[in-house]
Amino acid sequence: MAMVEVSFTAVPAHVRTARLVALAVARRAGVADDLIDEVRLAVGEACSRAVGINQGKSPDSAVTMRLVDEQDRFTVEVVDVGPLEASVAGPEDLDLDPETLAEPVADAGRDPLPDLLPPGFGLAVISGLVENVSVTSEGDGTHVRMTWPATDVMAPQAE
Amino acid sequence: MPILLEDRVDLSLSTRTEGDRTVVTVGGEIDVYTAPKLREQLIDLVSSGNYHLVVDMEGVDFLDSTGLGVLVGGLKRVRAHDGSLRLVCTQERILKIFRITGLTKVFPIHASVDEALSATD
Numbered sequence: 001m002a003m004v005e006v007s008f009t010a011v012p013a014h015v016r017t018a019r020l021v022a023l024a025v026a027r028r029a030g031v032a033d034d035l036i037d038e039v040r041l042a043v044g045e046a047c048s049r050a051v052g053i054n055q056g057k058s059p060d061s062a063v064t065m066r067l068v069d070e071q072d073r074f075t076v077e078v079v080d081v082g083p084l085e086a087s088v089a090g091p092e093d094l095d096l097d098p099e100t101l102a103e104p105v106a107d108a109g110r111d112p113l114p115d116l117l118p119p120g121f122g123l124a125v126i127s128g129l130v131e132n133v134s135v136t137s138e139g140d141g142t143h144v145r146m147t148w149p150a151t152d153v154m155a156p157q158a159e
Numbered sequence: 160m161p162i163l164l165e166d167r168v169d170l171s172l173s174t175r176t177e178g179d180r181t182v183v184t185v186g187g188e189i190d191v192y193t194a195p196k197l198r199e200q201l202i203d204l205v206s207s208g209n210y211h212l213v214v215d216m217e218g219v220d221f222l223d224s225t226g227l228g229v230l231v232g233g234l235k236r237v238r239a240h241d242g243s244l245r246l247v248c249t250q251e252r253i254l255k256i257f258r259i260t261g262l263t264k265v266f267p268i269h270a271s272v273d274e275a276l277s278a279t280d
Binding site for chain 2: 012013015016019037040041044045048051052101102103104105117121122124125128129
C-alpha cells in the first residue's frame with residue numbers, strides 16, 4: 001500500500017491543486033484512462049464541498065485529502081470539519097425540477113451561487129458518478145470516501 | 160487524452176455578437192475558483208441588454224457543479240427578460256455531468272455554434 005496525504009487551506013484555488021495531485025497519484029496507481037475523468041470530477045466535487053464547509057464553519061481549518069493506492073484499488077478520502085448536511089442523496093432524489101431550475105429570477109443581481117442549486121448537489125453528483133462511495137460523519141467531521149478499481153502495477157505481466 | 164500538469168490560464172472568456180445573439184466562448188476549467196469569473200461575464204451581458212446567449216463550451220475541459228450553478232443562474236437571468244441560454248457542447252466528459260444531474264432537460268445543448276444560432280425552439 002502507498003499513500004499520499006495533502007492538507008490544504010480551504011480556498012477555492014487549491015481545489016484545482018488537489019485535483020491535479022489526485023490525478024497524478026491515480027495514474028501512478030494504475031487507474032484506467034477511461035476512469036480518470038471520473039476521478040477528476042469526483043475529487044473536484046468532494047474538495048469544493050469541503051472547502052465550502054470549512055470556510056463556513058472554521059476557515060482556518062485545512063481540508064485533508066488522502067490518496068491510498070492498494071493493490072487493485074485506488075481510494076480518495078476527503079475530510080472536512082463540518083457535520084454532514086441532511087440531504088445526501090443520489091441525483092434522482094434531488095428533486096431537480098427542470099421547470100423550477102429554469103424559473104426566471106426577476107432580480108438579476110449578484111446573488112451568491114449556493115442559492116442556485118440545492119444543498120447536497122455536489123454529493124449527489126458524486127453518488128451519480130462513482131460506483132463505490134461512502135459518506136460518513138465522524139468525530140472530526142465528514143469523510144467522503146471514493147474507490148476505483150486499479151491495475152496492480154507490481155503484478156507480473158502476463159506473457 | 161492526457162491531462163497535463165501544466166500551469167495554464169484556468170479560464171478564458173470571449174464574447175461576440177451574432178445578430179440578436181451573443182456568443183460566449185469559454186475555454187479551460189470551470190470550477191469553484193473560476194466560476195465567479197464566468198458568472199460576472201453572464202451578469203454583465205444581461206445587465207447590458209444581451210438576453211439571447213450561446214455559451215460555447217467546446218474549449219472547456221473541466222466543468223463541475225459550481226459551474227453548473229453559474230449556468231443555471233445565467234439561464235434564470237435571461238429568462239427574466241424572455242431570453243434564452245443555449246449551450247454548445249459535444250464532449251462526452253462535459254455532457255456526462257449534465258446527464259447525471261438531469262440538466263439536459265433544462266438547457267438546450269447544441270452540437271455547433273451555427274446550430275445554436277439558428278435554433279428557434
